[in-house]
Amino acid sequence: MQDRRLAVLRAIVEDYVATEEPVGSKALVERHGLNVSLATVRNDMAALEDEGYLHQPHTSAGRVPTDKGYRLFVDRLTTLKPLSTAERRAITSFLEGAIDLDDVVQRSVRLLSQLTRQVAVVQYPTLSRSTVRHVELVQIAPDRLLVVLILSTGRVEQRILELGHPLTEDAVADLRNQVNGAATGEIIATAVTALRALADTMAWPTAVVATLLVDALVDHRSDERVAVGGAANLARYGDSFDSAVRPLLEALEEHVVLLRLMGEATASGTVTVRIGAEGPYEELSSTSTVTTGYGPQDDALATLGIVGPTRMDYPGTMAAVRAVARYVSRFLDEA
Amino acid sequence: MQDRRLAVLRAIVEDYVATEEPVGSKALVERHGLNVSLATVRNDMAALEDEGYLHQPHTSAGRVPTDKGYRLFVDRLTTLKPLSTAERRAITSFLEGAIDLDDVVQRSVRLLSQLTRQVAVVQYPTLSRSTVRHVELVQIAPDRLLVVLILSTGRVEQRILELGHPLTEDAVADLRNQVNGAATGEIIATAVTALRALADTMAWPTAVVATLLVDALVDHRSDERVAVGGAANLARYGDSFDSAVRPLLEALEEHVVLLRLMGEATASGTVTVRIGAEGPYEELSSTSTVTTGYGPQDDALATLGIVGPTRMDYPGTMAAVRAVARYVSRFLDEA
DNA sequence: GCCTGGCACTCCGTGGGTTCGAGTGCCAAT
DNA sequence: ATTGGCACTCGAACCCACGGAGTGCCAGGC
Numbered sequence: 226m227q228d229r230r231l232a233v234l235r236a237i238v239e240d241y242v243a244t245e246e247p248v249g250s251k252a253l254v255e256r257h258g259l260n261v262s263l264a265t266v267r268n269d270m271a272a273l274e275d276e277g278y279l280h281q282p283h284t285s286a287g288r289v290p291t292d293k294g295y296r297l298f299v300d301r302l303t304t305l306k307p308l309s310t311a312e313r314r315a316i317t318s319f320l321e322g323a324i325d326l327d328d329v330v331q332r333s334v335r336l337l338s339q340l341t342r343q344v345a346v347v348q349y350p351t352l353s354r355s356t357v358r359h360v361e362l363v364q365i366a367p368d369r370l371l372v373v374l375i376l377s378t379g380r381v382e383q384r385i386l387e388l389g390h391p392l393t394e395d396a397v398a399d400l401r402n403q404v405n406g407a408a409t410g411e412i413i414a415t416a417v418t419a420l421r422a423l424a425d426t427m428a429w430p431t432a433v434v435a436t437l438l439v440d441a442l443v444d445h446r447s448d449e450r451v452a453v454g455g456a457a458n459l460a461r462y463g464d465s466f467d468s469a470v471r472p473l474l475e476a477l478e479e480h481v482v483l484l485r486l487m488g489e490a491t492a493s494g495t496v497t498v499r500i501g502a503e504g505p506y507e508e509l510s511s512t513s514t515v516t517t518g519y520g521p522q523d524d525a526l527a528t529l530g531i532v533g534p535t536r537m538d539y540p541g542t543m544a545a546v547r548a549v550a551r552y553v554s555r556f557l558d559e560a
Numbered sequence: 561m562q563d564r565r566l567a568v569l570r571a572i573v574e575d576y577v578a579t580e581e582p583v584g585s586k587a588l589v590e591r592h593g594l595n596v597s598l599a600t601v602r603n604d605m606a607a608l609e610d611e612g613y614l615h616q617p618h619t620s621a622g623r624v625p626t627d628k629g630y631r632l633f634v635d636r637l638t639t640l641k642p643l644s645t646a647e648r649r650a651i652t653s654f655l656e657g658a659i660d661l662d663d664v665v666q667r668s669v670r671l672l673s674q675l676t677r678q679v680a681v682v683q684y685p686t687l688s689r690s691t692v693r694h695v696e697l698v699q700i701a702p703d704r705l706l707v708v709l710i711l712s713t714g715r716v717e718q719r720i721l722e723l724g725h726p727l728t729e730d731a732v733a734d735l736r737n738q739v740n741g742a743a744t745g746e747i748i749a750t751a752v753t754a755l756r757a758l759a760d761t762m763a764w765p766t767a768v769v770a771t772l773l774v775d776a777l778v779d780h781r782s783d784e785r786v787a788v789g790g791a792a793n794l795a796r797y798g799d800s801f802d803s804a805v806r807p808l809l810e811a812l813e814e815h816v817v818l819l820r821l822m823g824e825a826t827a828s829g830t831v832t833v834r835i836g837a838e839g840p841y842e843e844l845s846s847t848s849t850v851t852t853g854y855g856p857q858d859d860a861l862a863t864l865g866i867v868g869p870t871r872m873d874y875p876g877t878m879a880a881v882r883a884v885a886r887y888v889s890r891f892l893d894e895a
Numbered sequence: 896g897c898c899t900g901g902c903a904c905t906c907c908g909t910g911g912g913t914t915c916g917a918g919t920g921c922c923a924a925t
Numbered sequence: 926a927t928t929g930g931c932a933c934t935c936g937a938a939c940c941c942a943c944g945g946a947g948t949g950c951c952a953g954g955c
Binding site for chain 1: 917919920921
């Protein structure tokens, strides 16, 4: 009885996602094996509407799930569809050719957007937990230094420093050695502390340089990088263009907004679903996000997922997001 | 007389761009200071239509410019609007804070899209004419090398090499010295030749490494990089969604397609306008591009511009594109 | 020869009215 | 609790008529 109601809700969600049209009682009993009569289903639907799981656009129309309805569906009615072997093969072969971290991220975005037919978002692995592999200083002018920071994740950060004072080649070489001695192998936070200590022991002007280096290291800009792909999938919205697509297109360009929308990286393996108004932005109240964390050793370094309409295939999308996160994590383990 | 016809065409283009609606003879004489009668304007319009400059959607509707009409407008009737001082100030202050090449490109994209309210596209300066400033080799595993290539434009390319054979630290240091000796200061093409020659003189396995380095250098992937911004401006299309926005959204993700659409970099200062079907893609026959080259010393290293509907404010857009290219070029000169 | 005023014509967009049908709610019976 | 039946609601689709914007063309004037 309560079971049947849930079955009705599930059927409505599935039909609505498939057809994009409000689903009525008749279509429901025909298309699903509910062994009850029309009237019974109607009663259930009316009850579900009273409880806020369904909504009807107008009196003589079918029912549409509310955010609350989707939430229940995702929480209690979803069994993740395993991916087809073809899909699995696609994922591995797609990732195999990657040549560096940037490439991995870009391939993942493309992969995710193609698998889910939604807009995919992949955050670059955050700096905070990765370690410094090497710091390279290149003097491109007497008073100008290019800093290249190579991290254990394979990520490379670059930054030009204006010194305000010329340095000799030897001074740069010396600085390079000291900086690498202090920072290599450390996580960013430790490296920053070590460099600050180093700067204190140094004579001007190298001390200034070390300080500038610290700035370059902690530059938070680097934490905000994301890759976005599959925006063309927005074209499938068609209806509700102004209310849904416009704010989303805007959000896709504001990476800070996007990151907030995606939320904190959750443990890899746990897929987080945010439905409509559960997210932080009112303008995006008709979009949902499906996200999870990823990173080597299943240690969630960054977030990855998709953004789409509340009306989406949650089981399929969740499975795809989880699978891609898993494979990318594994790939990062190897690298 | 012929002059008046051109004036009529100009007025129609301007009105149509402003109102987005087919413009009729009445609105025309009212809004523009054409000192002739309705009937005269009608005759001119009919003549312009015969010659293919105008088109009327249906008998009792106003006229709309054809691609050919826009072309004539751009070629003969356009006087570039100078930017307002506010706009100029915006450009300089926007670019001033840039900290590296990536940042310059990203700021330019944002700037262009905001100035023109169109989708902006900026190609990263191509490698081909820039010189090698430094090659850094970092051994991240015995048989794995991270190559960081620093170019005179400030661009940094990175690539991981799988050696298939372990190298000692000394071998790497030696290789680094030799490679830098051969490549530093040369343009890419020369550097490649020099490295090939170097590889011939070397014993295995360093020769293999040098060869791999060449591959990394000539990797054409790097020439395809573009930054895109302002996709949210597509939301203003509203009508003609399927025919115009969808293919464009797809093109924006396919950077190769996008680069072909933008065309070759033309000399900085010369703004190229491609209208509708003049471009290489049929699906994009209702979009135009406004592009120009940019680079230090006005040597066009790369292309920059916008993509938008054929119905756009060409004079304003052309002025903005030219101005941004000029300022970015100047900025690159200084750096 | 070019411009102008006038007139008849063509269609598109709009609004009102009607019909059609899907879907509902509720009641009485099992 | 479930079911069959019935009356009801309300949006979508269709039709039609009408008004008006815009046109093409002709005859007359400078």
